Amino acid sequence: MTLEDLGYNPDLEKFRKSQQLENFQVGRVISEHKERYGVRTTDKEYDAEIIGNLRFSAHQRADFPAVGDWVAISEYDQDKALIHKVFPRKTIIERQAVGKLGEKQIIASNIDYAFIVQAVDRDFNINRIERYLTICNTSNVKPIILLNKIDLIDNVKLSNLIRQVKERIQKIPVIAISNETKNGIAALKNKMEKGKTYCLLGSSGVGKSTLLNTLSGKEIMQTNAISTSTKKGRHITSHRELIILDNGAILIDNPGMREIGITDATAGIEKTFKRILDLSKSCKFKDCTHTTETGCAILQAVEQGEIDTDSYENYQKMEREKEHFESTVAEKRKKDKDFGKLIKHYKKSKKH
Numbered sequence: 454m455t456l457e458d459l460g461y462n463p464d465l466e467k468f469r470k471s472q473q474l475e476n477f478q479v480g481r482v483i484s485e486h487k488e489r490y491g492v493r494t495t496d497k498e499y500d501a502e503i504i505g506n507l508r509f510s511a512h513q514r515a516d517f518p519a520v521g522d523w524v525a526i527s528e529y530d531q532d533k534a535l536i537h538k539v540f541p542r543k544t545i546i547e548r549q550a551v552g553k554l555g556e557k558q559i560i561a562s563n564i565d566y567a568f569i570v571q572a573v574d575r576d577f578n579i580n581r582i583e584r585y586l587t588i589c590n591t592s593n594v595k596p597i598i599l600l601n602k603i604d605l606i607d608n609v610k611l612s613n614l615i616r617q618v619k620e621r622i623q624k625i626p627v628i629a630i631s632n633e634t635k636n637g638i639a640a641l642k643n644k645m646e647k648g649k650t651y652c653l654l655g656s657s658g659v660g661k662s663t664l665l666n667t668l669s670g671k672e673i674m675q676t677n678a679i680s681t682s683t684k685k686g687r688h689i690t691s692h693r694e695l696i697i698l699d700n701g702a703i704l705i706d707n708p709g710m711r712e713i714g715i716t717d718a719t720a721g722i723e724k725t726f727k728r729i730l731d732l733s734k735s736c737k738f739k740d741c742t743h744t745t746e747t748g749c750a751i752l753q754a755v756e757q758g759e760i761d762t763d764s765y766e767n768y769q770k771m772e773r774e775k776e777h778f779e780s781t782v783a784e785k786r787k788k789d790k791d792f793g794k795l796i797k798h799y800k801k802s803k804k805h
């Protein structure tokens with residue numbers, strides 16, 4: 454295996470030279486478990502941990518390695534290595550860290566493309582696709598929409614759905630597939646690029662694990678088949694979270710990826726709804742809420758059919774959720790601060 458097979462590129466090599474890292478080996482993080490990292494090199498897979506220095510200077514979780522990262526390592530035992538440096542990340546998929554509001558946790562890095570998977574049977578929802586698109590925009594990951602389970606509907610219904618999606622979402626590839634009949638799978642495999650890294654986004658039950666198995670030709674992920682009634686994914690994740698497919702494409706799938714949801718989407722609203730925002734500059738009032746105001750350029754555009762009503766409503770909804778989310782973070786910060794004061798006060802009073 455070459456480093457290029459793992460996704461290595463000239464930019465990374467340039468960085469390595471500029472940082473005098475020639476004496477280290479280069480590898481890619483393929484799994485993470487409690488601050489131990491599986492690192493794949495051209496000829497080996499190491500069980501690695503970060504050097505004390507790196508740990509010492511790590512101020513937040515984002516400073517620690519993540520699946521998809523490129524790292525400089527040194528071997529200290531047969532299959533053991535130390536991570537000395539994390540290479541700069543080209544893209545980052547992150548979410549709110551659990552338990553620590555406002556702090557970000559990296560789910561995976563250096564992903565080129567995201568498959569946004571939607572099942573065409575139940576729960577088909579273009580708003581949801583738009584939300585995942587926003588995540589892609591925020592992270593600079595290129596989206597590809599996959600409509601899965603097309604074996605469950607007829608061709609007329611399918612072309613209707615595709616038309617609906619394309620009307621709302623322009624310039625983004627849409628591929629219809631079925632894991633059952635394998636329709637569209639060859640086309641999908643053909644479209645995937647060698648040495649590029651992909652991930653799967655989508656709600657539980659849309660068929661991500663099944664697709665991973667279909668693409669790899671192996672039973673890598675246990676699918677939802679037994680637990681569909683609970684609608685919860687009960688996945689037994691294999692150790693490896695980064696795999697190389699026969700077509701040379703690289704796929705990252707880890708538990709965190711599956712929890713990516715709406716709260717992560719906030720920062721990207723601007724990009725996805727750029728047109729709406731551009732228009733808002735022409736609103737009569739500076740603090741226009743774009744709901745009832747006369748002279749609102751957005752409402753005018755909606756009326757004239759220039760902006761889709763659904764997109765407008767989705768935009769409003771996301772703005773509200775963003776506001777809610779931000780106020781929760783602010784509240785949490787205040788509580789922490791007050792609690793800090795209380796502790797201080799308590800300590801002071803104990804001294805006397």
Ligand code: GDP
Nearest residue numbers: 602631632633657658659660661662663676677
């Ligand atoms: P995940 O939660 O997104 O990983 O979804 P799973 O891969 O576990 O799939 C959920 C259920 O959908 C399972 O029962 C799969 O067998 C089923 N499924 C997946 N892909 C297809 C498909 O293309 N057609 C049909 N009919 N069922 C599918």
Ligand code: ZN
Nearest residue numbers: 736741743749
């Ligand atoms: Zn307005």
